[in-house]
Every structure is written in structure tokens, then in C-alpha cells.
Amino acid sequence: MNAAYVLVVDDEPDIRQLVKEILEDEGYQVATAGSAAAAREARRRRCPDLILLDIWMPDEDGVTLLKEWSENDANRCPVVMISGHGTVETAVEATRLGAIDFIEKPLSMAKLLVTVRQVLAESTAKTAQSLPPTATEPLEPIGHSRWLVELRKQIRRLAASESRVLFSGEAGSGKTCFARYLHTLSERRRGPLVELAAGEKAAVELFGYEDTPGRLEAASNGTLVLDEVADLEPEAQIRLASALEKQGFQRIDGSRSQPLTTRIIALTRIDLAAAVRAGHFREDLYYHLNVVPVPIPPLREHIEDIPDLLNFYVNHLVEQQSLPYRRFSVAAQNRLRNYAWPGNVRELRNLVQRLLILGERLEITVSEVDNTLTASAPTGEMDAATSLPNLSLDRPLREAREEFERLYLQHQLKRAAGSVARLARLTGMERTHLYRKLRALGIDPKENA
Numbered sequence: 123m124n125a126a127y128v129l130v131v132d133d134e135p136d137i138r139q140l141v142k143e144i145l146e147d148e149g150y151q152v153a154t155a156g157s158a159a160a161a162r163e164a165r166r167r168r169c170p171d172l173i174l175l176d177i178w179m180p181d182e183d184g185v186t187l188l189k190e191w192s193e194n195d196a197n198r199c200p201v202v203m204i205s206g207h208g209t210v211e212t213a214v215e216a217t218r219l220g221a222i223d224f225i226e227k228p229l230s231m232a233k234l235l236v237t238v239r240q241v242l243a244e245s246t247a248k249t250a251q252s253l254p255p256t257a258t259e260p261l262e263p264i265g266h267s268r269w270l271v272e273l274r275k276q277i278r279r280l281a282a283s284e285s286r287v288l289f290s291g292e293a294g295s296g297k298t299c300f301a302r303y304l305h306t307l308s309e310r311r312r313g314p315l316v317e318l319a320a321g322e323k324a325a326v327e328l329f330g331y332e333d334t335p336g337r338l339e340a341a342s343n344g345t346l347v348l349d350e351v352a353d354l355e356p357e358a359q360i361r362l363a364s365a366l367e368k369q370g371f372q373r374i375d376g377s378r379s380q381p382l383t384t385r386i387i388a389l390t391r392i393d394l395a396a397a398v399r400a401g402h403f404r405e406d407l408y409y410h411l412n413v414v415p416v417p418i419p420p421l422r423e424h425i426e427d428i429p430d431l432l433n434f435y436v437n438h439l440v441e442q443q444s445l446p447y448r449r450f451s452v453a454a455q456n457r458l459r460n461y462a463w464p465g466n467v468r469e470l471r472n473l474v475q476r477l478l479i480l481g482e483r484l485e486i487t488v489s490e491v492d493n494t495l496t497a498s499a500p501t502g503e504m505d506a507a508t509s510l511p512n513l514s515l516d517r518p519l520r521e522a523r524e525e526f527e528r529l530y531l532q533h534q535l536k537r538a539a540g541s542v543a544r545l546a547r548l549t550g551m552e553r554t555h556l557y558r559k560l561r562a563l564g565i566d567p568k569e570n571a
Contacts, residue, residue, distance in 0.1 A: 126242050126312075126343065127168065131161040131184070132176040132204065139231070144231055145238065158182035158219040160244075165191075166332065167378055169339045170199055171243055174225075174234075176217070177205035177482060184434055185338065186214055192220040201240050204229070247338030257545045263299055264434045269419060273300070274333040281307035282465050286366075288388045289410050291418030293539050294468030298347065298387040300418060304346040310385055313344025320350050321542055321553070325374065329365075332376045338365070341384040345416065351411065352397050353543040363407040386411065420461040421470065428459050431467065435474040445478040453488040481543040 130148050132138045138154040145152045153170070155161040158181050165173070177184040188201055202223045203216045218223060222241050225234060263270060280287055282303055282476070289297040300319070307313045318327055318337045328540055332335030337346055350353075354362070365371035370379045388411045397403035421428070432450050439448045450458075463469055477486050531549070538544035542560070545567070546553045560567065 125149050125151050125172040127153070129153050129161065129164055129170040129173045130236065131155045131173060131179075131187075131477055133157065133179045134176075137176075137227075141234070143230070145236070146234060148238075148334060150238070154341065158184075158187045161187060168380060169335045169342065172238060172404075173199060173201045173342065174238075175201050175221075176202055177203055185219065188216060188219045188221060200244075200310060201245040202237055202241060213427075213570050262303055263296060265424065265430050267424040267426045269424050271428060273416075274303075274468065276416065277304050280304055280416075286388070286411055287340055287387050288390065288394070288413075288415050289418055290390050290394070290415065292420045292466055293391050293468035295418045295420055296467045297391075297418050298349065299467075300416070301345075301347045301387045301389060305347075306347070309386075310344050313347050314341050315347070317342035317347045317349065320348060320353040320358070321355075325361055328358060329361055330369055330373045332373050336373070338371065338382065338384050339380060343383050345385045345387060347387050347389065349392065350390045350541060352392050352394060352403055353541055354391050354403075354407075359404045359407050363404055363410060366410040367406070389391055391541075421466045423463075425459045428470070429455050430500050431470055432458070432474060433473050434476065439475055439478055444474075445475070446481075448456045448481055448484055450491075451488065454486050454491045457488045459490050524563065527559070531560065531563065531565055534567070542567050 128145055129140045130138055130145075130152060131154075132141070132570060133156050135156065141152055142152045150285060153168070155164045159174070161173075161289060163305050166171075175184045175188060184205075186436065188203070200222045201220065202225060203221045204225050205227065218293075223237050223246075225237060230261070237516075263274065269567050287301075287304065289300055291297050302315065305311060316337050318324070326336065328336050328338050330339065367381075369381060369382045371377060383550065394403055394408050394412065398408050429450075432455065436448065437449075439445045456469075458473075465472070477490065479557060480494075481490060505544045531545070534545055534548050538548055542553060542556060546556050549556065551559070
């Protein structure tokens with residue numbers, strides 16, 4: 123695990139060298155720049171975790187440089203301003219532009235170190251809080267089954283290493299939960315956790331452009347969780363295999379090599395080895411990602427964890443969404459232990475949410491569970507003749523067409539297991555148009571997996 127990377131920008135060589143030596147003694151990685159032009163170049167080469175920026179420099183002042191950087195949100199990192207001629211107006215302007223703190227010269231090294239530690243700690247905390255809003259999995263996987271106990275032990279062992287991990291399992295089985303759990307146990311928990319769903323334009327998302335770093339750099343010294351890696355476009359597969367081989371990469375339109383300091387955890391719901399044999403996935407990338415394979419079984423294979431999961435999600439939804447508290451009867455729990463759970467843990471969570479929203483009594487009965495399971499059965503499991511009458515024809519053509527398109531795409535998403543790449547092949551639609559259509563209809567591919 124690499125230490126935090128700090129860029130020191132100051133036109134005084136003695137100060138640059140002094141700050142560099144002190145920070146390196148504290149275990150940080152440090153680069154220096156003596157001018158605005160050199161700072162831009164250093165920042166392009168590698169995105170820092172923190173910039174210490176002098177205000178007064180001979181070519182361009184630090185506030186001008188800060189303003190330039192603050193206008194590029196995709197490449198923003200914490201900045202602490204340094205000045206021997208600071209004024210209240212300058213400090214206010216720097217803060218307005220996004221500076222985290224302001225340190226005066228002559229520098230107090232004790233204050234400098236405290237500031238660096240605090241800013242980096244706050245940045246890490248913000249990253250930890252920036253999980254996607256749909257992230258409803260618990261921090262630690264819930265359950266006491268023998269399989270889950272052993273898997274937690276395995277994750278703790280993997281957390282002590284830097285090995286790449288490939289989690290495989292059905293949609294909704296908890297792969298993302300285990301990937302986040304691995305990150306939070308590892309030394310990389312001090313770094314960012316970045317998640318990316320593979321798909322169209324994944325190469326751009328991963329590697330970025332010369333003026334806009336991608337997700338690999340955003341996750342420097344941390345972890346990148348690459349969801350549905352089998353859906354990576356060919357260009358992204360080639361570039362990622364090369365990056366893992368060389369432990370470095372170039373941005374899409376760049377010429378400089380960037381160090382790869384990110385741990386990659388890949389997730390897949392399909393058999394990647396079969397995809398390799400079928401010619402759909404690069405063999406070299408498969409072996410780079412599949413250093414430690416970790417299969418996640420479907421919920422129906424560890425049903426003894428269902429009571430724990432039900433209890434967790436009831437409490438979680440009551441706390442997070444202020445839903446009314448309800449409890450499952452023993453008969454209702456037994457009914458759910460005998461259910462097939464095609465949508466796995468994600469389906470269980472959605473079921474609990476519906477029951478809390480729609481129910482009135484304190485106890486959730488087995489009949490209520492049965493009615494909810496029937497009402498939420500996938501369209502594909504119902505006869506078209508019985509499902510289509512739910513589509514009202516007594517409405518304007520545009521509304522009826524939108525409702526049909528929504529039902530059709532949700533049905534096809536079930537067949538595609540939530541993969542937009544496979545959905546495009548099933549529907550014969552171009553993926554860019556398909557993404558726009560899904561957004562317009564309010565369809566989240568992951569929720570329809």
C-alpha cells in the first residue's frame with residue numbers, strides 16, 4: 123500500500139526541500155514544483171492526494187492557479203495555501219475557490235504536519251461517505267451460516283495482501299458488499315473506494331483524458347471495484363490488460379506513463395473462463411484479474427442466513443427511511459426460507475421495503491408474504507396474455523407506448539441479468555440510445571437484474 127502523495131508548490135527552493143524532507147520522514151510520497159507551469163505538469167503526471175500551494179510566485183500567483191483547478195471538478199483534490207504575505211482578503215478568496223486551509227510563513231512545521239494529517243483524514247472520510255446512494259449493503263456481510271463465517275475469514279486474509287480478487291456470483295448475491303468489506307479491512311481503507319460499472323465508454327471512464335484523470339487515478343492508493351467486468355468493451359480490455367502487466371498506463375490522449383497504484387477488485391455474474399473460451403474476453407486480462415477467485419453462492423444455498431438478513435433490513439430501513447417498524451412471524455420466516463430467491467439478497471431487501479411501506483399491522487404474516495411475492499413475480503414468469511391486460515388502453519398513445527416500452531425493457535433486462543450490453547443485443551438497439559431510453563423511462567438496470 124502506497125502512502126499519500128503530496129505536491130509542494132513554492133518558488134523558494136530551500137522551503138520546497140525542507141517541506142519535502144519533513145513530509146518524507148513522516149512517510150508521505152512528495153513531489154515539488156517551483157512555478158505554476160511546473161505545478162500543472164506535476165499534477166498532469168499524477169493526481170496528488172494533497173497540494174501545498176504558495177500564493178506568491180514569479181510567473182503566476184497561487185490563487186490564479188487554484189481558480190483554474192477549482193473549475194475542473196473531475197480533477198479536484200485538497201489544496202492548502204501557503205503565504206508569507208497573506209491578507210484576510212486573500213485568505214477569503216482562496217477559501218471561496220476551494221482551499222481547505224491557509225498557513226502563514228515562516229512555516230511552523232508542527233502546524234504544517236497537523237494540517238496535512240487533518241486534511242488527508244477528512245478527504246479519506248469524505249471518500250468513505252461517497253458510496254453510491256443506492257448502496258444499501260451492510261458494511262459487514264450479515265449472517266451466521268458456516269459458509270458466511272468461512273468467507274469472512276477468507277476476506278480478512280485477503281485484506282492483509284495486495285492480491286487482485288475476482289468475485290463471481292448471481293445478480294444480487296452480494297458481490298459489491300463483499301468487495302467493500304474487503305476494502306474497509308485492508309490498509310487501503312485510508313485511500314478512496316471507487317466503483318465503476320463496466321459498459322460503453324469504459325476505456326474513457328477508466329483511463330481519462332490528458333486534462334481529466336479517470337477512475338484508475340481517482341482510486342490511487344485505494345481500491346477500484348469494477349462491476350460486471352465481462353461487459354468491458356474491447357479497447358478497455360486491451361488497455362487494462364496492458365496497465366496490469368506494466369503497472370502503469372497512459373491517459374486516452376496522453377503520452378506520459380502514469381503509475382498504477384490502485385488495487386482492482388473485479389465482479390462478474392457470468393463465467394469468465396467460458397467467456398474467454400468463446401472469444402468474448404481477453405485471456406491475459408482474465409488471468410490478471412483472477413489472481414484470487416472468490417465465488418459467492420446464491421441466497422438459496424445459505425437460507426439459514428435469511429432471519430438475520432430480514433432483521434437487519436427491517437432495522438436498516440426503519441432507521442434510514444423512517445419506515446414503520448414491523449416484525450416477521452415465524453411462519454413468514456419459514457415461508458421465506460423455502461423461497462427460491464431468484465434475485466438473491468437484493469430481492470430480499472426490496473421485499474422487506476415493500477412490506478414495511480404497504481403493511482399496517484405490527485406482525486408480517488405468511489399470507490402477506492405470499493401476496494407480495496406473487497405481486498412482485500418477474501414479468502418473464504407470467505403468461506403474456508395475463509400480464510398485458512394490465513396495460514390500460516384508455517390513455518393517449520404516447521403514454522401507452524411508454525408503458526409498453528417500460529414493461530418490455532424490464533422484461534428483457536431480466537433475461538439479460540441486468541447487463542445493458544446484453545440488453546442491447548437482445549433488443550437490437552444501439553447502446554447510447556438504449557441508455558437514454560432507460561433514463562427517460564426511469565429504469566435502473568441494477569434494480570431490474
